[in-house]
Amino acid sequence: EFALLNGEIIERSEAKVDVEDRGYQFGDGVYEVIRVYNGKMFTLAEHLKRFVKSAESIGISLKYTSEQLTDLLRNLLIKNNLVTGNIYMQVTRGIAPRNHVFPTGNVPPTLVAYTIKGVRPLDNLKTGVRAILTEDIRWLRCDIKSLNLLGNLLAKQKASEQGCFEAIQHRGQDVTEGSSSNIFIVKNGTVITHESNNLILKGITKDVILDLCIKNNIPVIERTFSLAELDEAEEVFLSSTTAEVTPIIGINGKKIREGVPGPITKKLQELFEKEIEKQCGV
Ligand code: PMP
The missing domain is CATH 3.30.470.10 (Aminotransferase class 4, branched-chain amino acid transferase, N-terminal domain)
Incomplete structure (x- = not known):
């Protein structure tokens, strides 16, 4: 090596x-x-x-x-x-x-x-993952991809100790992002994700997904959403370079959609795969 x-x-x-x-x-x-x-x-x-x-x-x-x-x-x-x-x-x-x-x-x-x-996380992509909620205790420049990851590590460790894949962070009632991913919800058929400001990392995967939504007439908006909206969401998924578009099927022990990935999440997974094929020829 x-x-x-x-x-x-x-x-x-x-x-x-x-x-x-x-x-x-x-x-x-x-x-x-x-x-x-x-x-x-x-x-x-x-x-x-x-x-x-x-x-x-x-x-x-x-x-x-x-x-x-x-x-x-x-x-x-x-x-x-x-x-x-x-x-x-x-x-x-x-x-x-x-x-x-x-x-x-x-x-x-x-x-x-x-x-x-490392292979693609095919099992997680297919069946989805579970997450916990945790207060976002990080600094106010989360847009910088800094080596200082202690806040993220503490959040991820807490998730892991509860048998979950990711920790969804929130500042008060506002959902920010995962410990190493961006978070999306579907509400009334519209995809919603936190706007790219100082409170989150502007994910490259997030931007690919936003682009795919626009090109494929899937309603999408970047705005802050609340814990209540997360709780009532029709679908929830996360995105990152390594996790791609991963469905979230349960939060804090409560199932989302009976614990199965939703149709818009699956559609975006399909479109994302096509994008990989287009760029990398797989
Ligand atoms: N937010 C945080 C805090 C992250 O660590 C990551 C992973 N790099 C992301 C979001 C997703 O970014 P990307 O899609 O560029 O991997």
Whole structure:
């Protein structure tokens, strides 16, 4: 297995982190997870754009153009023979004596990427998953894909301990997003999901779904919805790079639609698969 470290593809076991890397000490960096189907990167341009934007929003400037990054990631895929799986990529503010203040001078950011083999979650896609509700205790810049994930981890762990796949977070009565996914409901036949502002991550999968809705005349709106609306929803599903369009069939032990995925969710799964075929030829 190989990893990418600052522009070079090296043995993964040789890719080492300094104890004073700011990502390691402060979570001072941002990341992306890119899905690979059939050896091809799905929605790569969108992921690279978000990566650059996240980095810029905390004052890290990448030393590579999107074209250079694309070439580096392609080479990594080939080296690792990745057919189905994920690429994990992160950039940190680099290595400097520990200090909350950003380092001055020419500290180069640390860029790392590696690959993880993994099939599509076919069982979850077919039968759906269960979720819990939990108060969103995170900061107010959830739009940045930051390495600081403690709030998300605590939420996901709570779900896992209750035998559930995801934690649906809410700020007071307003549903925000999952611990590692965006949340959608269907109400009166309309797909509703939280608007992309500072309170959620603007999911690449979410944007693909919004686009598919518009192109296929499925009514859709981005707006905040409440816990009450979630409770009364006709259908609920989540989206992410790795989970695609996953039906949610129960929340806090209460079944949704008798515990079976709904028709609009299934339609969007079908359309999403076609999109994968279109981009990656599977
Ligand atoms: N919200 C959060 C908090 C996430 O971690 C993720 C997964 N990256 C998402 C939403 C979904 O984003 P995407 O569709 O780009 O994977």
